Amino acid sequence: MADVLTASRDAQAARFEGPHGPRPRNAFSRRNIFIYGTLILVALYYLLPLYVMVVTSLKGMPEIRMGNIFSPPIEVTFEPWVKAWAEACTGLNCDGLSRGFWNSVRITVPSVAVSIAIASVNGYALANWKFKGADIFFTILIVGAFIPYQVMIYPIVILLREIGLYGSLTGLVIVHSIFGMPILTLLFRNYFASVPEELFKAARVDGAGFWGIYFQIMLPMSLPIFVVAMILQVTGIWNDFLFGVIYTKPDLYPMTVQLNNIVNSVQGVKEYNVNMAATLLTGLVPLVIYFVSGKLFVRGIAAGAVKG
Template sequence: MIEQNRFWRIVVYGSLLIAAVYYLLPLYVMFTTSLKGMEEIRNGNLLSLPLDISLAAWQKAWSSACTGVDCSGLQPYFWNSVLMVVPAVAISTALGAINGYVLSKWQFRGSEIVFGMILFGVFIPFQVLLLPMAQTLGLFGMASSIPGLVFVHVVCGLASTTLFFRNYYVGIPDELIKAARLDGAGFWRIFLRIILPMSTPILTVTVIWQFTQIWNDFLFGVVFSGLDSRPITVGLNNLANTTTSVKEYNVDMAAALIAALPTIIVYVLAGKYFVRGLTAGAVKG
């Protein structure tokens, strides 16, 4: 029996190791290629380690690579994404927490209908929203701007954040809210003193989810941004599609890693908290 368990343990871990290698191999190729010179790329092996490590491709991708007619690299696009992601994540998370709190602990007549309508927004294809969202941004005077992109991501992310928080708050005992109300605590005091301190798992899940969705978004970035507000995904696309006399694969790989680095760092540092938050009830129905 012990030998059989050991055998199946070896099979499981071996399968996981093979899967990990399979999924990490493209990342390995991108990273090693970004550290090679073009001569070594042309004459070397795709999977080989760099013989002479160089950060020239990273420097060029960041500060001097051409993205169309502009040759200032990905740096301005990166900071546009930062200016867009930070407020969009903060606002959509805060509004989702308040919505979830209201729909779970301060239910009113028709609250289930309201929640159903919000939930419907999770399943709407974003392509359907392009025309009405463009009209709305034009009406508010926020077209082709970073505040406009923030508004778009807050509106489109509100359904998911509300769903996460509402389903999490349903598991908090109603007796806590009733006791606090008997003690004279109001809506905001209960939320800030009781509910919010208990929300660390779902806050982590929501922030990571929203950060990843917004940072990696290309559709809204290419449709609603202007020349000075394009996010990193649009910059990366422009860089990769810019025609030059020599295709610099090392620069393209370095640019792709620069674009992916924030989300990689977030998941490496906070991935375990994301899993804990999900298992704590973030997506329970």
């Protein structure tokens, strides 16, 4: 899209300016050196922490005590990774981050599925099957996205306790589905609203109902937006700390909470290499999603910001 725009823009420029166009630019003009120089410096700065994490996690403790954090490892060791994954202690459990990892998987997968299912149907109802009062609820939902979580934490504790789900993974899945609802509903509503109305009407004439149109027309047409929603939710839920620490028990803590407990525990000798390996392990899932999904990730976060 952007390329097409630029191309047509250039073509226009050429037409208007004709032979009196801008001087051909020197690749090493002062302007270019300034622009690329700044961007490269900034890029290096942003990459630095990732580099430090990787380098530190591959060093032995003696080397860390002697050297500086930016120097590459002299002797590469994977022991910190093994230890972080399988042996690091939190409280009484000494089975490493693997426990948190699997907890996070067990939290993230159903939360993503449930929240997207609810929000997509909801967005579809709001976009195509408007009913009286729908807009009022939708407005409160969007405004509600700005209410600090701290205001709603305790009432939810009480609600979950009432239905016997406080401290369970199911409870946390419900919480994630609730707080994912505003942004996802907005995302889906805007997308479904942009589907041509004729399509919807034709299906109605053919006798398709609410679910028929949803499953046979809307769903197949909107796979990209489902992918965007998935990226948004997987990273968001995987990175959550606050809900995990409040609504689950130590045995069920997600990876972020366990990571924080391992690194910031006051007892024992600090093993910085293990800490960095653990940190990197926790960041790996969202990082992989980010690098693989590329532009879709950008689309997801832009959808959160730009309202339709």
